[in-house]
Amino acid sequence: MKEALLVLEDGRTFRGESYGAVGTTVGEAVFATGMTGYQETLTDPSYAGQIVTMTAPHIGNTGVNAEDDESRRMWVAGFVVRDPARRPANWRATGSLDDELVAQGVVGISGIDTRALTRHLRERGAMRAGISSEGLGQQELLTRVQAAGSMTGADLAPVVTANDPYVVPAVGERRYTVAALDLGIKTATPRHLAALGVETHVLPATATAEDLLAAGPDGVFLSNGPGDPAAADYAVAAVRGVLDARRPLFGICFGNQILGRALGLGTYKLRFGHRGLNQPVLDRVSGTVRVTSHNHGFAVDAPLDRPTDTPYGQVEVSHVGLNDDVVEGLRCLDVPAFSVQFHPEAAAGPHDAAPLFQRFVDLMQEQH
Numbered sequence: 001m002k003e004a005l006l007v008l009e010d011g012r013t014f015r016g017e018s019y020g021a022v023g024t025t026v027g028e029a030v031f032a033t034g035m036t037g038y039q040e041t042l043t044d045p046s047y048a049g050q051i052v053t054m055t056a057p058h059i060g061n062t063g064v065n066a067e068d069d070e071s072r073r074m075w076v077a078g079f080v081v082r083d084p085a086r087r088p089a090n091w092r093a094t095g096s097l098d099d100e101l102v103a104q105g106v107v108g109i110s111g112i113d114t115r116a117l118t119r120h121l122r123e124r125g126a127m128r129a130g131i132s133s134e135g136l137g138q139q140e141l142l143t144r145v146q147a148a149g150s151m152t153g154a155d156l157a158p159v160v161t162a163n164d165p166y167v168v169p170a171v172g173e174r175r176y177t178v179a180a181l182d183l184g185i186k187t188a189t190p191r192h193l194a195a196l197g198v199e200t201h202v203l204p205a206t207a208t209a210e211d212l213l214a215a216g217p218d219g220v221f222l223s224n225g226p227g228d229p230a231a232a233d234y235a236v237a238a239v240r241g242v243l244d245a246r247r248p249l250f251g252i253c254f255g256n257q258i259l260g261r262a263l264g265l266g267t268y269k270l271r272f273g274h275r276g277l278n279q280p281v282l283d284r285v286s287g288t289v290r291v292t293s294h295n296h297g298f299a300v301d302a303p304l305d306r307p308t309d310t311p312y313g314q315v316e317v318s319h320v321g322l323n324d325d326v327v328e329g330l331r332c333l334d335v336p337a338f339s340v341q342f343h344p345e346a347a348a349g350p351h352d353a354a355p356l357f358q359r360f361v362d363l364m365q366e367q368h
């Protein structure tokens with residue numbers, strides 16, 4: 001077994017074994033609490049620049065397969081697990097996770113106390129970290145970690161976006177056309193829309209409002225994505241153009257943060273973020289609690305007790321996280337736009353929030 005080292009920016013150090021590719025990597029250390037879905041996590045573009053720790057102790061049990069990727073490649077900066085599967089066993093598996101991490105150059109570490117690491121991140125907050133499995137000393141790695149860039153201010157959507165537009169056809173008859181701004185879109189999203197008769201035209205992150213509206217879509221979708229929403233002013237400008245045109249708009253996660261900023265609300269960095277599959281969220285309009293999938297380190301800043309006046313009319317907080325009262329959704333009262341901080345497209349994850357895609361379709365129907 002080749003030794004590996006994980007060093008946090010405050011000097012806390014964990015020693016384990018090399019897992020995946022051999023090398024050195026730095027990024028923001030975060031933890032994800034989902035018991036399943038490691039392949040979706042690794043290929044979710046929103047994790048770009050992050051060293052992800054899985055709190056589930058056994059990872060790799062079902063290997064990897066050709067169907068569950070959320071994008072064209074793995075994006076995590078590094079991967080931290082406790083016990084990797086010695087051998088995958090699943091009828092869909094086409095290979096082992098370990099081999100796939102090597103093939104995609106993802107540097108990881110195994111055999112560490114992921115519970116202690118997670119508790120440390122919960123107490124001190126998400127921070128920069130580094131993994132090395134090529135003989136770098138603790139001090140040397142710490143120096144590299146402390147020289148690394150911070151997630152605050154990081155503009156990563158242009159890094160992960162697909163540069164060429166593409167179309168995901170509707171399943172069956174096409175009833176609506178949507179222009180989607182790819183800030184780091186997951187394949188599950190157009191799939192959900194397609195099932196409702198929506199043809200999705202995916203455009204690169206830097207597309208303008210004119211680009212988004214050029215083909216006369218029935219609605220505009222804003223995807224999830226990595227980095228700090230405060231660094232994506234190009235997307236904010238595009239969304240303002242869509243709001244001016246009063247075209248139905250739905251945003252998820254990064255898309256929720258971008259809609260918030262387009263309305264003039266602020267965003268801020270959470271202490272350690274929400275990453276998991278069982279986060280309770282209150283839908284304040286219906287009074288229902290939904291168990292939802294999350295992956296966010298930033299959040300929208302808006303008053304919970306009253307609507308906020310914006311240049312686009314009033315906006316209210318439609319959803320609130322029940323663990324910590326974080327804003328989990330926005331609903332515009334005077335323009336046809338809404339967004340959620342959690343993931344209705346969740347895979348893996350609960351399906352409580354899936355009806356939000358139907359709500360988007362209903363909004364397009366109303367505005368027709």
Ligand SMILES: NC(=O)CC[C@H](N)C(=O)O
Pocket residue numbers: 046223224225226227228229252253254255295296297298299
């Ligand atoms: N999944 C996402 O879209 C994440 C949004 C943003 N990068 C955050 O961490 O909050």
